[in-house]
Amino acid sequence: MPPLQPFKFDQSRYERPNQTWVCGRARDGQCCLAGPDARGGCTATTECHPLRKGDRWHCTRPAFQGGACEPGPSPTGECCRAIPKCRPIRSLRSWRGMAVWLTVGAALAVLLVALGSPRAQRWFSPGPLAFAHESLRQECAACHPGLKGAPAAWLADTNGAHSARVHSELCLDCHPLGGTPLQPHSRPAGELARLTRDSLARSPALVPPARLALATLIAGGAPPAGEAVACAQCHQEHRGRKVGLKDFSNQQCQGCHAAQFTSFAAGHPEFTRYPFQRRTRINFNHVSHFGEHFNDPAKKAFAPTTCTSCHRTDSRGMAMLNAPFEAACAACHNDQIKAVDDKGLPFLTLPRMDDSLLDGPYAIGDWPEDGTTTLPPFLALLLSGDPALRPAVDLLRTVKDLGALPKNDPAKIKAAQAVAWGIKSLLNDVSMHGQEELLRRIIQAVGPLTNHLDREAVVAQLPADALIMAFGSLTNLEKQVKDFRELGKAAPTQLISAPGGGKAMPPAWLNHGGWYRKAGDFSLYYHPQGHQDRFLQTWLRLAADASRTANPDAAKALFKQLFAPKAIGLCAKCHSRDDQPGAPMGMVNWSAGRPDPLNHPVNRFQHSSHLSLMDDRGCQTCHAMDGKTGGDYSAAFAPGNSDPRVFTSNFKTMDKAVCAQCHRPGAVRDDCLLCHNYHQGRFQTLQHRTELVVRAPTP
Amino acid sequence: MTFTSRRNLAGLTCAAAAGLALLADFALRLRLRRADLVSGGALLAVVFLLTLFNARKKLPFLPLWRAATWMQFHIYAGLFSGVLFGLHSGWRWPQGGFTSLLAALFLAVFGSGVAGLILTRWLPARLTEHGENVIFERIPALRAAVRREVEALVLESIPRLQSSTLADFYEQKLLPYFTQTRFLWFQVAGIHRPTQRLLADAHALDRYLNPEERSLLARILEHIQARENLDYQQARQGLLKAWLFVHIPLTFALILFACVHAFLAWRLS
Numbered sequence: 001m002p003p004l005q006p007f008k009f010d011q012s013r014y015e016r017p018n019q020t021w022v023c024g025r026a027r028d029g030q031c032c033l034a035g036p037d038a039r040g041g042c043t044a045t046t047e048c049h050p051l052r053k054g055d056r057w058h059c060t061r062p063a064f065q066g067g068a069c070e071p072g073p074s075p076t077g078e079c080c081r082a083i084p085k086c087r088p089i090r091s092l093r094s095w096r097g098m099a100v101w102l103t104v105g106a107a108l109a110v111l112l113v114a115l116g117s118p119r120a121q122r123w124f125s126p127g128p129l130a131f132a133h134e135s136l137r138q139e140c141a142a143c144h145p146g147l148k149g150a151p152a153a154w155l156a157d158t159n160g161a162h163s164a165r166v167h168s169e170l171c172l173d174c175h176p177l178g179g180t181p182l183q184p185h186s187r188p189a190g191e192l193a194r195l196t197r198d199s200l201a202r203s204p205a206l207v208p209p210a211r212l213a214l215a216t217l218i219a220g221g222a223p224p225a226g227e228a229v230a231c232a233q234c235h236q237e238h239r240g241r242k243v244g245l246k247d248f249s250n251q252q253c254q255g256c257h258a259a260q261f262t263s264f265a266a267g268h269p270e271f272t273r274y275p276f277q278r279r280t281r282i283n284f285n286h287v288s289h290f291g292e293h294f295n296d297p298a299k300k301a302f303a304p305t306t307c308t309s310c311h312r313t314d315s316r317g318m319a320m321l322n323a324p325f326e327a328a329c330a331a332c333h334n335d336q337i338k339a340v341d342d343k344g345l346p347f348l349t350l351p352r353m354d355d356s357l358l359d360g361p362y363a364i365g366d367w368p369e370d371g372t373t374t375l376p377p378f379l380a381l382l383l384s385g386d387p388a389l390r391p392a393v394d395l396l397r398t399v400k401d402l403g404a405l406p407k408n409d410p411a412k413i414k415a416a417q418a419v420a421w422g423i424k425s426l427l428n429d430v431s432m433h434g435q436e437e438l439l440r441r442i443i444q445a446v447g448p449l450t451n452h453l454d455r456e457a458v459v460a461q462l463p464a465d466a467l468i469m470a471f472g473s474l475t476n477l478e479k480q481v482k483d484f485r486e487l488g489k490a491a492p493t494q495l496i497s498a499p500g501g502g503k504a505m506p507p508a509w510l511n512h513g514g515w516y517r518k519a520g521d522f523s524l525y526y527h528p529q530g531h532q533d534r535f536l537q538t539w540l541r542l543a544a545d546a547s548r549t550a551n552p553d554a555a556k557a558l559f560k561q562l563f564a565p566k567a568i569g570l571c572a573k574c575h576s577r578d579d580q581p582g583a584p585m586g587m588v589n590w591s592a593g594r595p596d597p598l599n600h601p602v603n604r605f606q607h608s609s610h611l612s613l614m615d616d617r618g619c620q621t622c623h624a625m626d627g628k629t630g631g632d633y634s635a636a637f638a639p640g641n642s643d644p645r646v647f648t649s650n651f652k653t654m655d656k657a658v659c660a661q662c663h664r665p666g667a668v669r670d671d672c673l674l675c676h677n678y679h680q681g682r683f684q685t686l687q688h689r690t691e692l693v694v695r696a697p698t699p
Numbered sequence: 700m701t702f703t704s705r706r707n708l709a710g711l712t713c714a715a716a717a718g719l720a721l722l723a724d725f726a727l728r729l730r731l732r733r734a735d736l737v738s739g740g741a742l743l744a745v746v747f748l749l750t751l752f753n754a755r756k757k758l759p760f761l762p763l764w765r766a767a768t769w770m771q772f773h774i775y776a777g778l779f780s781g782v783l784f785g786l787h788s789g790w791r792w793p794q795g796g797f798t799s800l801l802a803a804l805f806l807a808v809f810g811s812g813v814a815g816l817i818l819t820r821w822l823p824a825r826l827t828e829h830g831e832n833v834i835f836e837r838i839p840a841l842r843a844a845v846r847r848e849v850e851a852l853v854l855e856s857i858p859r860l861q862s863s864t865l866a867d868f869y870e871q872k873l874l875p876y877f878t879q880t881r882f883l884w885f886q887v888a889g890i891h892r893p894t895q896r897l898l899a900d901a902h903a904l905d906r907y908l909n910p911e912e913r914s915l916l917a918r919i920l921e922h923i924q925a926r927e928n929l930d931y932q933q934a935r936q937g938l939l940k941a942w943l944f945v946h947i948p949l950t951f952a953l954i955l956f957a958c959v960h961a962f963l964a965w966r967l968s
Binding site: 122251 | 722723725726727728729730731732733793794795796797798800831833834835836837839840841843844845918921922924925929940943944947948949951952955956959963966967968
C-alpha cells in the first residue's frame with residue numbers, strides 16, 4: 001500500500017494546529033482551503049478562485065484537492081464548485097486553553113468559598129496544634145492577633161499584629177519567663193556575655209564538629225548580643241498534636257554557643273565545681289563529723305549509718321533534701337542551743353552612769369550603782385525609736401565606759417542624762433502599759449510589723465512580774481518620770497543597790513527558756529527555748545534588715561551581738577549568712593537548701609532515676625568525700641564571709657566520665673535538654689485573676 | 700558540545716543545585732533559622748521560572764534562547780523543584796487542608812511533568828518503529844480515506860466477480876471496524892486483539908475465495924494494517940498531547956494557590 005500521507009507542496013496542505021478553530025469537515029478529509037475565521041465562523045465559498053489569463057478563466061484548485069476541475073470556471077470567472085458550509089470545531093490547542101481557564105476558575109472559586117466559609121481559619125491552618133496547645137481550640141487569633149475578623153481584615157497589619165514580637169508576647173501571657181524573656185536563656189545580654197567569657201576562660205573553645213562548622217559557614221553564627229529570639233524560632237507549631245515543641249537536636253542547641261562539641265561524651269567541658277555551686281546553707285562539715293566527732297564514744301551511737309539517714313529525695317525525685325534538725329542534729333546539738341548554764345540574752349539592761357558628773361543640772365534620779373559599761377544593743381535600738389533621743393544614743397555608742405564620762409565634754413554628759421531619763425521612761429511606760437507599750441516602742445525602732453507572728457515573737461510574752469522583779473528596786477520610778485516629764489524637774493541622783501541578793505537562779509528554771517533575771521543586777525534576760533526559737537529568729541531578721549530600722553548602726557550592732565559565734569542560741573554555729581541586696585547584714589539561712597519550684601537553674605538532675613543503678617559505693621559513686629577539706633570547708637563560714645560562692649566543698653567535683661559511662665550516643669539519652677534548662681531564672685507560674693463578688697444578703 | 704556532554708553537564712548542575720539546597724536547608728535548620736521560608740521562597744521562584752517556558756513559547760520573536768534550551772532548563776529546574784518541595788514540606792505530607800491541596804497540586808504538576816518527560820523520550824521511537832508516521836491532526840481524515848478506499852474496492856468487486864462473499868465480510872466485519880473509533884482505547888492500553896481477530900476472520904474466509912478474490916482480500920488486509928497503524932499513531936500521539944491537559948492547567952492553579960500560601964506565610968511568620 002502506498003504511503004497514506006504524501007509530503008509535497010502540491011500534494012499536502014499546511015496544518016495549523018495552533019489556531020483556535022478547525023474546519024468541521026477536516027475529520028472527513030474534506031477541509032477547505034479557507035478554513036474558519038478567528039471567531040469560529042465558516043468562511044467557505046468555492047473550491048477555488050479562478051484566475052484570468054488573457055480572455056479565459058482558469059481553475060486554480062490545488063493538486064492535493066484534485067487539481068483543476070473538469071467543468072472549469074463560468075464565463076464570468078466564478079468557480080462552479082461551491083463548498084457546503086460546515087460548523088467549525090475547536091482545535092485541541094483551544095480545548096487545552098479552555099481547560100486552563102476552567103481550572104483557574106475552579107481554583108478561584110475554591111479559594112473564595114474557603115475564605116467566605118466560617119471554617120476558613122481551620123482550612124487555611126497549616127496543621128493541628130501540638131497537644132499542649134489543644135486548649136486553644138485552633139483559634140488562630142489566640143496567637144495571631146492579625147487574624148481577627150473577616151479574611152479581608154487579615155491583610156491589614158495593625159500595630160504590627162503579624163510581627164514575631166507580638167506573637168511572642170502572646171506566648172508570654174501564659175508562659176511568664178522573667179524580665180528578659182526573649183533573650184537567649186532568658187538572661188540579660190550582659191550576663192550572657194560574662195558567662196561566655198567565664199566559660200571560655202575555664203575551657204577554651206574546641207574545634208567545632210564538621211557539621212556545625214559547615215552550618216556556621218552557610219547560615220552564620222550566633223545572633224548578635226541583645227537580639228531577641230522569638231518563641232517560634234525554636235518552638236515550631238502546626239506540626240501535629242504528636243510532635244513535641246521541645247524536640248531539638250544537640251547541634252541546634254549548640255548553634256549559638258561559643259564552645260561547640262560532638263557529644264556529651266566527646267567534647268563536653270569537664271565539670272567544674274559540680275554539683276556544688278555555693279557553700280551549703282547549713283554549716284555541716286562532713287569531714288570533721290565522720291573523721292572526728294563520730295569517733296567520740298559518747299556520740300558514736302548518734303552517727304548516721306547511711307546517707308539516707310539524713311538525705312531523702314524530694315517529691316519529684318530531683319533534689320536530695322536534708323533531714324530536719326530534730327532527726328539529724330538534735331541528739332548532739334540541742335543542749336548546746338539551750339545553753340543550760342546561766343547564760344542569757346540581756347534584753348533590758350541598765351548601764352552604769354557616772355554619778356559624779358550626772359548630778360545637779362544633769363541629775364538622773366534613782367539609778368543602779370552598777371551595770372554594763374556601754375549602752376546594750378537592744379536598749380540602744382529601742383531608745384532610737386524616739387527621734388529626740390537618737391542623737392544622744394549615737395553619741396554615747398562610742399563611749400567605752402558610761403560610768404566614767406569625760407569631764408570636759410558637756411555634750412556627752414547631757415546626752416547621758418537624756419539617755420538615762422529615756423531608759424527610765426521606757427521602763428516606766430512598759431511597766432504601766434505592759435506588752436503593748438513594749439511592742440509600740442519596738443515598732444518605733446524597727447519599723448512596722450505587719451505579720452502577727454512577728455508581733456508576738458518580738459515581745460515573747462514578756463510577763464509583768466519579770467519586769468517588776470528586775471526593776472522593782474527603782475521604787476520612785478513613776479513619780480520621778482512624771483516630775484521630769486511634766487515639770488522638767490530632775491530628781492537628785494541617787495545610786496541604789498541591785499535587788500535579789502547574790503543567789504543565782506537554778507539551771508532547772510532555764511531548761512525550757514523564757515524571761516528571767518539574775519541576782520545582783522538590773523537586767524532582764526531572755527533564754528532561748530531551744531532550736532528554732534522565734535524570739536531570736538525574728539530579732540535576727542529585723543536587725544539584719546537594718547536599713548528599715550530607726551538606727552541602722554544600732555541594728556547592726558544588735559545583729560553582731562546575736563549572730564556572734566558564741567552568742568546565746570549558737571545560731572551562727574550552723575546557720576550561714578548570705579549577702580542579700582537591700583539587707584546590710586545579709587540574710588540568715590535558717591534552713592538547708594530546698595528546691596524552689598519556681599526556679600529553673602542551668603542544670604537539673606533526677607536523683608531518683610539513678611538510685612537503682614549504683615554499685616557498692618552507693619552515693620559515693622558520684623559524691624566522693626574529700627577528706628582533706630575539713631578545715632577549708634569551715635573557713636568558708638567564718639564570720640566575715642557572707643559570699644556563698646566562696647567556699648570549699650567536702651566532696652570532690654563529679655567526674656563527667658561517670659555520667660558518660662551510660663549517657664553516650666547509642667546508649668542512654670545524652671541530649672542537652674536532658675540536663676540543662678533553656679529558660680533559666682525564677683519564673684512565676686501563671687495565675688488567673690478570678691474576681692470574687694460579695695453579694696448583698698437576700699431579704 | 701555534544702548532546703551527551705550537554706546532558707551530563709545539565710544533570711551535574713541540577714544535582715549540584717539539589718545538593719546545595721539540601722546543605723543550606725540542613726544548615727538553616729541547625730541554626731534554627733526559618734528554613735521553610737527560604738525553601739518555600741526558592742520553590743515559588745523556581746515555579747515561576749518554569750512557567751516562563753510557556754510564556755516564552757507564546758513570544759517566539761524574542762531573542763531569549765531557543766525553545767529547546769528553555770525545554771532543557773524546564774526539565775532540570777522541574778526536577779530540582781521536587782527537591783525543594785521535599786525540603787519545604789520536611790518530606791512529610793502536610794496536615795492542613797489548604798496545604799494538603801497545595802501539595803497535591805504540586806505533586807500532580809510534578810508527576811504529570813515527569814510522566815510527560817518519560818512519554819516524550821519513550822514514545823517517538825515506538826511510533827517510528829510501528830509504521831508510517833502521520834501528522835496527528837490528519838489522522839481522522841486519513842482514517843476516513845482508508846475506509847473509503849476499502850469500500851470502493853468491495854463495491855467495485857461485486858459486479859466484476861459476481862460474488863458477495865467479500866461484500867458480506869465487509870458488511871459484517873469490516874464496516875464496524877472502520878467506522879468505530881473505540882479501538883483507540885485498546886491501542887492506548889497496547890491491546891491489538893480487535894485487529895488480530897479481524898485478521899483471523901479474514902484468514903478463515905480465505906478457503907472460500909477464488910484467486911481473484913484472494914488478491915482483493917490481500918489489498919483489503921493492507922488497509923486493515925494501515926488503519927491499525929493510524930489507531931496506534933493517534934493513541935500514542937494523543938498521549939503525548941494529553942499529559943499537557945493535566946500539566947498546564949494545574950500549573951496555573953498551583954501558582955494561584957502558591958501565591959496565597961506564600962502571602963499567608965509571609966504575613967504570619
